[in-house]
Amino acid sequence: LKGKDPNQTLTWNTPEGISIKPLYTKDDTSRLESEIPGKYPFTRGPYPTMYTHRPWTIRQYAGFSTVEESNKFYKANIKAGQQGLSVAFDLPTHRG
Numbered sequence: 001l002k003g004k005d006p007n008q009t010l011t012w013n014t015p016e017g018i019s020i021k022p023l024y025t026k027d028d029t030s031r032l033e034s035e036i037p038g039k040y041p042f043t044r045g046p047y048p049t050m051y052t053h054r055p056w057t058i059r060q061y062a063g064f065s066t067v068e069e070s071n072k073f074y075k076a077n078i079k080a081g082q083q084g085l086s087v088a089f090d091l092p093t094h095r096g
Helices: 067-079 091-095
Strands: none
Touching: none
């Protein structure tokens, strides 16, 4: 940084124009209303306890070769413990 202010040098903007600072502190949230998790407007997440009582969903984004080979691959992964499928469909399927 060579003496530069990290907040000015390392702050970046998302494609939506939201500024992202390199570090957030309690002062950044002091003006925000405290919300209850699982309640509108869902600023603290969609579920009251989030995922504390559920394991993470294990996924692998995949799609390749033939439909039959992909199906075999998905079934093997689920049998091995994968908990959900993130399927990479071909372009014609995506476009409908």
